Amino acid sequence: MNQVSINPLEALIEQFDEAVATEKPESICQGIKQALIDFTTEHPMDLPPHLLTTTPDKYARHLLHKDPQGRYSVVVMVWGPGQGTALHDHAGQWCVEGVYQGKIRVRSFELDRQEGDLCHFIPQTEAISDIGEAGMLIPPFEHHILENPFDSTAITIHVYSQELTWCHCFTPVSKNTYRQERVELCYTE
Numbered sequence: 001m002n003q004v005s006i007n008p009l010e011a012l013i014e015q016f017d018e019a020v021a022t023e024k025p026e027s028i029c030q031g032i033k034q035a036l037i038d039f040t041t042e043h044p045m046d047l048p049p050h051l052l053t054t055t056p057d058k059y060a061r062h063l064l065h066k067d068p069q070g071r072y073s074v075v076v077m078v079w080g081p082g083q084g085t086a087l088h089d090h091a092g093q094w095c096v097e098g099v100y101q102g103k104i105r106v107r108s109f110e111l112d113r114q115e116g117d118l119c120h121f122i123p124q125t126e127a128i129s130d131i132g133e134a135g136m137l138i139p140p141f142e143h144h145i146l147e148n149p150f151d152s153t154a155i156t157i158h159v160y161s162q163e164l165t166w167c168h169c170f171t172p173v174s175k176n177t178y179r180q181e182r183v184e185l186c187y188t189e
Contacts, residue, residue: 008043012036013065013074016159020071025094025161029136032072032159036098040157041132047076047100047155053188054080054153060188066163073163075187077146079104079154084147087121087170087178090137093161097146098134102154106135109143117180119170143170 012035019031039046051062060078067073079102087109097106105128109121121143129135137144148154158164165185170178 008039008046009064012039016065016072016074017067020067025138028161029094029096029138032096033098033134033136036096036134036157036159037132040098040100040134051076052078052155054078055188056080059083059085059148061185063187064157070162073160075158075160075164076100077156077158078188079146079148079156081148081151081153084149085145085169087143087145087172088183089142089168090139090160090164091167092139092142093164094139095137095142095161095164096134096159097137098157099129099131100155100157101131102148102152103131103150104129104154104156105145105147105149107145107147108141109145111140111143112176114180118173119178119180121170121176121178123176 015035016032019028019035022028051064054060062076064076065074105126107126108124110124112120112122166182167185168180169183170180173179
């Protein structure tokens with residue numbers, strides 16, 4: 001009897017396809033989160049090498065998969081030591097983020113109030129996530145900072161409810177007050 005061997009990345013995409021078929025954000029995110037946890041702990045070396053490259057000036061953003069039906073996209077982010085994001089949102093999209101290599105610091109914020117482009121945030125949690133850990137962001141809980149304060153490269157896998165082509169970034173103005181700006185996103189070449 002011959003067994004057909006399936007590529008671990010293909011199996012991961014199949015699990016994502018199954019998860020998004022439920023159409024409920026909480027259920028989708030739970031299914032994707034479990035698939036990411038399983039993949040990052042069971043297949044630590046199965047991402048293609050071209051998706052693991054860093055850039056000197058900021059974190060790298062590589063498209064791994066875009067669902068042909070537009071239900072989700074998968075992005076691999078590579079973080080050199082000291083690289084991170086500004087405080088940002090995901091433009092109203094749900095997201096599941098998992099650590100594939102290294103460690104990443106995640107700081108979450110709650111939007112308290114907004115007046116025009118000025119936003120007041122309340123810091124919520126700060127956590128260090130390690131290989132095999134994943135978190136979910138479901139709007140309105142989507143404001144956070146990701147950063148690699150460590151001496152080695154970190155790699156994360158992000159699954160978004162669509163292709164994330166823009167987001168809001170928030171620049172500090174004073175304590176807990178930030179100016180909102182729309183930022184177009186691109187992939188690392």
